[in-house]
Amino acid sequence: MDELLKISGLRITTLRGKETVRLLDRVDLSIRKKCSFGIVGESGCGKSITANAVLGLLPYPLRVSEGSIRYDSRAGEKELLKLSKKEMQAVRGEEISMIFQEPMTSLDPIFTVEMQMAEALSFHHPDLSRAEKRERSLEMLRQVNIPRPEQTLSSYPHQLSGGQLQRIMIAIALMNRPRLLLADEPTTALDVTIQAQILRLMNSLKEQNDTSIVMITHDLGVIAETCEEVAVFYAGQIVEQAEVTELFARTAHPYTQGLLRAVTSLGGASRMLYTIPGIVPPGGQWLQGCRFADRCDRCTERCRREMPALTEAAPGHLCRCFLHSEEVEA
Numbered sequence: 001m002d003e004l005l006k007i008s009g010l011r012i013t014t015l016r017g018k019e020t021v022r023l024l025d026r027v028d029l030s031i032r033k034k035c036s037f038g039i040v041g042e043s044g045c046g047k048s049i050t051a052n053a054v055l056g057l058l059p060y061p062l063r064v065s066e067g068s069i070r071y072d073s074r075a076g077e078k079e080l081l082k083l084s085k086k087e088m089q090a091v092r093g094e095e096i097s098m099i100f101q102e103p104m105t106s107l108d109p110i111f112t113v114e115m116q117m118a119e120a121l122s123f124h125h126p127d128l129s130r131a132e133k134r135e136r137s138l139e140m141l142r143q144v145n146i147p148r149p150e151q152t153l154s155s156y157p158h159q160l161s162g163g164q165l166q167r168i169m170i171a172i173a174l175m176n177r178p179r180l181l182l183a184d185e186p187t188t189a190l191d192v193t194i195q196a197q198i199l200r201l202m203n204s205l206k207e208q209n210d211t212s213i214v215m216i217t218h219d220l221g222v223i224a225e226t227c228e229e230v231a232v233f234y235a236g237q238i239v240e241q242a243e244v245t246e247l248f249a250r251t252a253h254p255y256t257q258g259l260l261r262a263v264t265s266l267g268g269a270s271r272m273l274y275t276i277p278g279i280v281p282p283g284g285q286w287l288q289g290c291r292f293a294d295r296c297d298r299c300t301e302r303c304r305r306e307m308p309a310l311t312e313a314a315p316g317h318l319c320r321c322f323l324h325s326e327e328v329e330a
């Protein structure tokens with residue numbers, strides 16, 4: 001297997017009353033080794049559920065109804081959707097680690113940073129002594145540029161700033177040297193300067209540890225600063241996918257063009273914020289044809305009737321829009 005992670009035909013459904021509703025529709029993604037891959041899109045388009053599905057963390061009644069998630073682990077190739085709970089626990093943290101969308105709530109307020117870091121280590125390395133765990137925790141805190149690591153270890157979460165907590169979350173996620181880090185909006189809650197520092201930090205940690213990163217964000221500016229490849233999600237589907245330089249040079253999908261106009265961090269704070277008119281339809285309540293039709297100023301009669309297929313607009317550059325291909329989704 002060339003890729004580290006290969007998601008094929010992933011479909012996620014939920015139950016509304018007695019009705020089964022689709023939240024994610026046949027998503028294919030390949031994450032290469034030592035690559036940083038971005039997933040971008042507005043709220044509710046399916047970014048987090050995709051990442052959660054990889055680690056078997058979908059909350060009931062959400063479930064994977066179709067597809068496969070293959071992972072090239074240190075012990076050989078694995079189908080993550082077929083792992084038992086115990087096997088998945090062995091993968092979590094040591095092979096694949098996740099920074100959750102709301103990190104402030106993932107740290108426990110009643111335990112010190114040292115206890116929480118030690119716990120992350122203990123699961124995969126039960127034989128380490130207390131002193132060894134402390135040493136490893138200090139080393140990780142230094143790696144994420146925490147100024148007074150000893151003092152920080154004995155602190156409780158409420159004694160630390162948002163930026164420090166975010167660094168600690170990254171340190172915990174990297175404790176066991178995972179090969180894949182799923183970072184779900186890791187900087188959204190932070191101000192712009194700290195955000196830039198954390199993104200730089202994640203990039204350098206990726207180089208040092210040979211970790212692949214899946215960066216989930218609603219901001220194409222974050223993607224531009226951190227990723228090599230990117231998939232644009234809209235209403236539970238991929239609508240555009242390419243290498244980042246290619247995507248910015250030849251943005252093909254009207255939705256991505258709208259997202260680009262909404263980027264703040266690239267254009268500077270003084271620019272007027274543009275927002276794409278309309279909202280993402282709620283999960284599963286999608287239009288019959290192109291799901292972006294209601295918000296697209298290039299929409300035609302055909303767009304409302306038929307769903308465009310995801311096809312190559314240029315070599316390696318995928319786009320789901322009739323402006324680029326006549327092909328209809330089967």
Ligand SMILES: Nc1ncnc2c1ncn2[C@@H]1O[C@H](COP(=O)(O)OP(=O)(O)OP(=O)(O)O)[C@@H](O)[C@H]1O
Pocket residue numbers: 014023041042043044045046047048049050059061062101218282283284
């Ligand atoms: N626990 C849940 N129960 C029911 N529906 C859910 C649940 N979690 C997510 N969904 C639905 O699944 C769809 C995708 O949600 P997801 O959280 O993946 O969006 P997202 O792209 O991560 O958005 P955001 O940028 O707001 O984090 C949405 O329609 C959402 O309402």
Ligand code: SF4
Pocket residue numbers: 253254255290291292293294296297298299300303308320321322323
């Ligand atoms: S298929 Fe039509 S409605 Fe959809 S993005 Fe393209 S032009 Fe717009």
Ligand SMILES: [Mg+2]
Pocket residue numbers: 047048049101184
């Ligand atoms: Mg999310």
